[in-house]
Amino acid sequence: MELQALIFDIKRDCSEDGPGIRTTVFLKGCPLSCHWCQNPEGQNKRLELSxxxxxxxxxxCGLACISQCEVACLSFHNTLQVDFDHCIRCGACFEVCPTQALTPVGYFITLSELLYRISIDAPFYKSSGGGVTLSGGEVTAQMPFAHALLKTLKKKGIHTAIETCGFFNYANFRKLILPYLDLIYFDLKLIDEAQSIRYTGQSNRLILENFRQLANERDVDVVPRIPLIPGITDRPENLSGISDFLKSLSISGATLMPYNPLWQDKLALLNLPEKYARKTFMSDEEKRTCIGWFN
Ligand code: SF4
Ligand code: SF4
Incomplete structure (x- = not known):
């Protein structure tokens, strides 16, 4: 059977996920569960319901969806009620919903289908110095597929990049992913282990160790990125701590990524709890303060 991936989006004509004009593919599944996750629809490695x-x-529709649900998770009490906990993601209700109120989050795509979609954009990569970026979720959560895709893209001479949370098995990554990469955006979120466990659900030990090893690799550009999350990652001790960690590896800079609250609208659609409440962008003064603490 042909390899397939569970993805939740393909963005074309991107200019923010690497050099030139790019196609960004978002894979589902992530080992972290950051309280401020910008793509909460990418965390779960299963198909979901929105x-x-x-x-x-x-x-x-005459409530067409209710009769389609074999496990009775849909009912009507003034409005349609969805029992997310018992939904088995069979997809029967999506098929009959004419208004797309019920939709799947994520879909399977074969390698050849994805390569075909990418080939349509390939002329733009050549003219702009662009390429393909794999994002998520966490790319390495679907390592065999990412390996096959990146290897094929490299054979075609296409520039490749990934955005990663850094939580992966380094030996596997080095063998299956690294040889086919030009650029890695590597997130460094929290330097304190207890804070990392509290706000991302995972210890940062593996992440920092993986970054340390990658910094010694020669044939790939590694760009550290720090998401600025007010009250969590933007604290002075965190920013100066990450800065010291990078300096210990002879790396002087990082990309600081100011908080963007637009992800919060996605939570209600997915029936996910709100773990982080800030709903406004950062002010220029807040950003300047962070730069000062990092430097
Ligand atoms: S996707 Fe969930 S809600 Fe929809 S029919 Fe299947 S089990 Fe029921
Ligand atoms: S979710 Fe779709 S199919 Fe179900 S009642 Fe609403 S509009 Fe009709």
């Missing part, structure tokens, strides 16, 4: 109540209009 329900947009404002789109639901039973007068159009």
């Amino acid at each position: 329900f947009q109540a404002k789109r639901c209009d039973p007068s159009v």
